Amino acid sequence: MISAEEERPRAPLAGASRRWVRLVPWAVAFVLCVALMPTTIVVLTADYGLNGGVAAGLAVAQAAPLLFAVVRPLHAWYVVFVADVAGALVLLTVDFPERLLWPFPPMELVGYVGLCLALGLRERRRTLLLVWLATAGANVALGFFAPHGSGAMELLFTILGGVALLLGGVLRERSEVQRRLAEQETISEAERGRRTLLEERARIARELHDVVAHHMSVITVQADTAEYRLDRVPPDVREEFTSIAATARESLGEMRRLLGVLRNEEARGELVPQPGLAQIGQLVEATARAGGPVEFTPCDADVPEAVGLSAYRIVQEALANVVRHAPGARTQVSLSVPEPGPQEDARLTVLIVNGPPPEPPAAPLEASGTGHGLVGMRERVRIIGGTLDTGPLPDGGFRVAARLPLTKEI
Template sequence: MCVNQTNQRTQGSRTQNTLGSEARIAHGALHRLRQDLFVDAFAFHPMPPLEDAKVARWVPWMPERLRRWARWLPHSIVGFFAVCVFLGTFSERYTMGPLHGMFSVVVCVLLAVPAVVTLFRPVGAFWLSMIGFVLAMGGSGLSSPIAYLTHLAVMTLVVLRTRARLALEMWLVTFAVAAVLTSVVSANAGDLPPVAVFSGLVLTAAAAVRAWREERRQVVETQTATAEERSRRTLLEERATIARELHDVVAHHMSVIAIQAEAAPYRVENTPPELATSFATIRENAVAALTELRRILGVVRSEDPDAFAENAPEAPQPTLASLDSLLDSVRGAGLTVEAVITGAPRPLPQGVELSAYRIVQEALSNALRHSPGADARVEISYVLGGIGLRIVNGAPSRLAKPSPGAGHGVLGMRERVQMLGGEMTADRTEDGGFEVAAFIPVAHTATNTAGETTA
């Protein structure tokens, strides 16, 4: 007997738990229904016009001035639909008496206006349409099919404008009210089930379209955020690489300053104490600057060297004098490249030499990755006031392998040029190739004779 009582208590507890779970589910559903259809039902939620990119894609043949008005095409279609509904329902009132006809006019307005209201207050438009639908079924004399189809069109617009789950909620409310109203007016309920099924199919399709659009929007946002994050990370990595390279350039000059400041007092007999103190201060500041540079270098040092870059961290930074070895490396990798130097080569600041070398290096690396089988041409122009670079390659002769992070090399080149106050362009050529052109300003120190050599 004790066992039976225990089993009964266990079963009772399970039943109570099941009922409690069902009650929580029902309470959650009613709460969502209240939040979706009742709380802030008439909140202002305007539908924005179409984006210019979509208009250009849908009607590319339309003149540019007319595309500005084409952005409001969905609003115009909804407004035209509302006018047609009003005229169609208003024409039926002439078969009724004056009082009945006036009531029908009110119903006509309640059936036509909600379609326009969906553009600004979608959930409120559903309730206005619901009132018109009830009045039409309750004896306004208007044909019920027109009222039903209008209400279905409004519900479809509301789903497309808000969220997918409103399709089920509006469907339940509509046909619950329709069932009650049918029983109150003692009307024939035989048409209600097929109408409900048809409405369910239409609203399900609208909900699927809305869910697909929302998913697509989230995918686009995710891809955009990922691309921005990748570009930001690449920019930081490029700046770290530039900092490491400039460290070597600046460290060389600071080392020379420290050595010269230390040796200067010994080159002059009877050096004044004030001068010796000044040289000692210069040396101390130079050594302190070198220490800070090494500390910063430890933070920003890049672990992954660039393509064709020297792997030894103690190796001297390359300059345009090392261009021949770079071209040999590229040719060994399978790229046919020609180099043309215009003007008389002259010594340039080490930062400019290094950046020019890296720009040529990155441009040729991009040609190898994205234009396999193409020829490339490197043009270096020593002109008054700076140095010009132009690296152009032809169209690929075979399919290029997918390369993650494509386009980030251009970002690094642009960063180098902007750091030196120059200008740069990078774009595709008419024949399907790619061209990088840059100008880096340099203070002119000597007049050179122009000439041209070919490598």
């Protein structure tokens, strides 16, 4: 008739923040059980003339399940409903005064109304309707066996039970609506926070563009026009200015693409080719022009795009660290794909080794480092399943060695 496995809604007081509020249903159930059990025994024996043992059994079956109605009201209802109907049938075997209520004495009405209220607070509408129909059906069926004739008072079981079911259902649905409104307000607050974050990102992007783009543009213009503004510029100096202008323009383009992503988190930037092994030679040339001798051993192996990009960024960061911390130091950059062993996969080896600077710099190019460079290298290598080994050398230099897998699953 009624599925006990049906998913029950959440009780209104189950999510209360205060512990004493969550304990209120348990306290009510305990008071009802303690008060109704002895009362039922006394009334059934003294007023109705029922045998003491039978009265005690009915009292336990009708009152004890109320303790579990807080968490399992439907299971408790099964027991109490059967016990109440059985009690009505047992009372037909004794001769009791006509003034006494039948088929359900007052103490049974009180317990059943409390149980119906618990059902209304925990069960769905369909379950509540079936419970009320079962209550009304049993009440009407027992009315045909009334020892003193049927009357309106005998329908109290159905009426009060229906009112309690309706009241509990209304309270539960009201609590559910309030909970959903609170969840919606939380979601709306999160959306407002997200919108504020996007607005702040857009503002930062505008400020970065206004400040950085201006200075980068000035550097580009000054480098491009240096040979026209200065007299007798040597060829090597002219080439240096040209390299500075090209680097500034490239940096400005990358910055604008990144700022485009920063303005709009849905954007993926411009669809431009990502740098790879072929572009590492340009990094080496730029570092050599900056005054540091660099030996480069290229590799023309066909590697996955993710591996090529990671190798490029690792070499880029390593050479930048050389320029920052060891200007003028001799540096070796090597790319190779060693022959794998019998149990090994092919890997690209990226090796950047620099010696100590010819002269200790009077002051570092950067007053303080963030330490993000090596962290970024390790993260890139970890994502594609490679290994990274970094550390200082005995002669004062530094070594960066990465091994990147060439599997196609990357």
